[in-house]
Amino acid sequence: MTPADIPGLPPGVPEFLREEGIEELYPPQAEAVESGVADGESVVASVPTASGKTLVAELAMLSSVQRDGKALYIVPLRALASEKKAEFERWEAFGVDVGVSTGNYDSDGEWLSSCDIVVATSEKVDSLVRNGAPWVDELTCVVADEVHLVDDRHRGPTLEVTLAKLRRVNPGLQVVALSATVGNAGEIADWLDAALVDSDWRPISxxxxxxxxxxxxxxxxxxxxxxxxxxxxxxxxxxxxxxxxxxxxxxxxxxxxxxxxxxxxxxxxxxxxxxxxxxxxxxxxxxxxxxxxxxxxxxxxxxxxxxxxxxxxxxxxxxxxxxxxxxxxxxxxxxxxxxxxxxxxxxxxxxxxxxxxxxxxxxxxxxxxxxxxxxxxxxxxxxxxxxxxxxxxxxxxxxxxxxxxxxxxxxxWADPEPVQSKLAAEPALRTHLLATVASGFARSREGLLEFLDQTLYATQTDDRSHLESVTDTVLDYLEANDFVERDGDGIEATGLGHTVSRLYLDPMSAAEIVDGLRDADDPSPLGLYHLVARTPDMYELYLKSGDRETYTELCYERESELLGPTPSEFEDVRFEDWLASLKTAKLLEDWASEIDEDRITERYGVGPGDVRGKVDTAEWLLSAAERLAGELDLGSVVSVREAKKRVEYGVREELIDLAGVRGVGRKRARRLFEAGIETRADLREADKSTVLAALRGRRKTAENVLENAGRQDPSMDDVEADAEATPDPTFAPASEASSDQASLGDFE
CATH class of the missing domain: 3.40.50.300 (P-loop containing nucleotide triphosphate hydrolases)
Structure with missing residues (x-):
């Protein structure tokens, strides 16, 4: 089969494919076309890596767009989203707009409504559905890349529920699922009402x-x-x-x-x-x-x-x-x-x-x-x-x-194992049942069970009793924490439940945060970092050899700052978890105290990616905490907002305003502050030679910073750095000896 034999593509695409060197489709690609992938039919392609799965997806999406539809490409990783967007952008020459969305879980992504193809992670798609993204009901084609990851106990339930919701919202939706060779591809195809392309063919041996x-x-x-x-x-x-x-x-x-x-x-x-x-x-x-x-x-x-x-x-x-x-x-x-x-x-x-x-x-x-x-x-x-x-x-x-x-x-010589749904585990259902109720997909216990009947889990089991039992346990938990209200068989999300769902929080995280904030009007940053670190949404650091003694001592030294009662040392598991969360919180406090990144990675035995991951997660959870505190009219809103800003920028309190200027960051903020420029208002009035000196003579950087601060004339033409205004490079925050702080680490 040649590109010219593929139906429904935008004009010029078959010729373009030939120019790319595709004279003839690979056998699995041809089989997918014969199964109707370019005619709007659902297909599961279970074929080896490098056998042309992506082109199968592109044929489905391009033909869908040609029929005035809209396509969504779901990936498991953020890095893969960027990679796929760059790959799909070659279709913009044919009038196809491509967008990507991976962050901001409390956004409806309205700007994506103008895109013909949207690339997003399964978590982002789930959050878009929860936040009522208006363009979701316009979808005509959804591609699920690496669909075998429904077997993953962390990511799998989200992908599974998201596909079920998208099919519920859009009857007749074309689903194209791409997978490595798995032992039960036919079962996945049955779940998605799709034709199966199951092949072990590869272009090279x-x-x-x-x-x-x-x-x-x-x-x-x-x-x-x-x-x-x-x-x-x-x-x-x-x-x-x-x-x-x-x-x-x-x-x-x-x-x-x-x-x-x-x-x-x-x-x-x-x-x-x-x-x-x-x-x-x-x-x-x-x-x-x-x-x-x-x-x-x-x-x-x-x-x-x-x-x-x-x-x-x-x-x-x-x-x-x-x-x-x-x-x-x-x-x-x-x-x-x-x-x-x-x-x-x-x-x-x-x-x-x-x-x-x-x-x-x-x-x-x-x-x-x-x-x-x-x-x-x-x-x-x-x-x-x-x-x-x-x-x-x-x-x-x-x-x-x-x-x-x-x-x-x-x-x-072994075949890959069959993939198994992980949806029936309580942590997964806790999140997805609340979202299903809050988004209006179900308004009763029976409605919830009917929705769950559309999942892979239901396809793979004849025993409904286990799912019913876990569902009842989760509903009891959601009701006890004021996330849902029940009237007989009817279920409605409360205002708090709607907020938790839109914020993309695990309900158990929300309950932990709300309980902690209710007991403190002016919590310290460490107390707040510890609060979010002990939620299920934060992967806490492990306690290593010798850590128990170190963090037990720190726990009692700063116990008054911690929100909630400290477990007894004799409750081994709970106390260990409490200390592991404290270790994570201390990393965040160090980062927000301007401790050098190298010092942090050495002290906690982590990499720079781990630091960034903890910082990003803490920022998201503290943003959620701020929203929850505001909704419940708690007195801790200002403290939460300040702790969030400090961890977001990695600075002490006095640098929050400066570090918020785009292009400044923690290192430059400290240099400007030491040069006597303490606020963004100061940046608009400061002597340019002082600014240039603080920014180490980088003219373009200085101009960008001044422009972002709102200075009317940010030009650095003919400006020379003031040597006397150069800040002392040996500055160290009070919490660390200066020998540890030869230079301040940053993610600039």
Missing amino acids: LRMGVHYGDAISFDDGSQREVPVGRNERQTPALVADTLDEGGSTLVFVNSRRNAEAAATRLGDVTADYLTPDERSELSDLAEEIRDVSDTETSDDLAAAVAKGAAFHHAGLAAKHRSLVEDAFRERLLKVICATPTLAAGVNTPSRRVIVRDWRRYDGEFGGMKPLDALEIHQMCGRAGRPGLDPYGEAVLLASDHETREELFDRYV
Whole structure:
């Protein structure tokens, strides 16, 4: 089938596809077209990575837009949303407007109504439905990328409920679900009333195998010699073998620390394969990485990158991750050592994938637990890029014959597990039942159960009693906390319940926040940070060895600031959770006290991405707390707002006004303050030479800052920096010794 054979596309698109090199559709793509994907029919495409799933989605969306419809593309990750928007923007030449939305969970995203294709995370789509986005009922086509993630206990229920709601709002909605090969794709197709395209076809061959001794044994019975010398490890030998043929390698390990250590070691391998031009480009990239954040993690990453290797995990800043991914796609970086998060849809294919660690620590399991076959297959699917690689290889590592046999049985020859709905768990239903009532999708217990009958969970079980039992437990909780009111079988959300749903809060988080704020008229920042840190919506820091004593002492030292009664030390689990939340709160307090980012990452054993994640989550939860305090007419509104601003900007109280000027940030605000410029009003009147000196002679920066502060004439023409006005670079906040504060960290 050729592009010209595809019905319903905008004029010129088939010719454009041919210009892109698509002379003929891949077999799974042709099967999807034959199943009606370009005619508005729902399709589940369960095919391997790199087999053309995205084009299937584009055909559905473009044909839908051509029929005067509107399309939505749902992704699991924010990073993937940006990547897909950039990819879809090539259709703007054909009059198709593309928009992306990932943040601001309490917004209705009205501006997206003018877009033909909207890219968003499942959480954002859920929040848009809750906030009554007017364009949601105009949707004619919805694409769910990585739909097998309904199996994920964190993200899965949101995707599942969101698809059910969108289908309820838009009868006849075309749903295109894209998935890696899973064991029960037919069940997903049944749930979505969709045709199934189930294929194991790939444009280039992928061989899976196990390295043991001096060779890789593949699933097709072939072998490849990769000798490992005495005192040599398997991974460096396999990476060098790939480089000998000009290929790149992805190495999957089970922890951040292992990813960083492996990248450092493999840099010694990749460095020998770099050309002079690559060394120069990598040197520039390393400097760019160092500039992202003033942390040891940033320096370690830069050092590895300079040698052609990198690590990738959730502790990196978003900019770190995007720089690494781009350089790897361009084959400038030769190897990435990553935790499994990189396998979740981000486009980073390589010649060879090495799964070094096939076990991962699981607290509930009580030790190292083997990964699911589906997750391993997702990693292996990254091997082989059409147009660049003649083949793809995925290799697991065995140190003995017994392990070799186990890996073949468990992964190489095994089919991926069937995906299972995680909706019936109480934490998931707590959030989604309130939203379902508040959004008007159900107004009675029976109505709720009827709505839940449209979910994957209902498709997969004949036992309605468990879901009914959990539903009743959740409704009792929602009523007890004044989120819903019941009159017989009828259910209505209260004003508070509507607010909680629109704010995209877990009702248990809202209950914790409301209870805490009711007991304090003027809470301290630490008390508020601790309050939001102990909600289910915040992933708190773990207590490490020695932390219990440290934070027990801090707990009693500052107990008067904490909102709510401190659990007894003899209540082990509750007290441990209380201290873990306190540790998280102390990180936030340090950040809001202008403690250096490098000092924070070292003190708490986290990466810059973790700091940013905690800050963003705290800002969102404190914004929600401010709204709740205002709605309930509590006296803590001002304190909450100030704590929110301090954590948002990462500054002490006196810098809030300055740091709020776009382009200033925490470091520049401190320099301006030390130069005697204390408010945005001062910026409008200050001597320009003083401003220029405080901003280290950066004229363009100074002009932008002055313009953003509202200065009528921000020009720095003919202005010279006042040397005497340069602030003392050794300033340190009172809470830290100056030796820790040679320079203030920032996310500018």
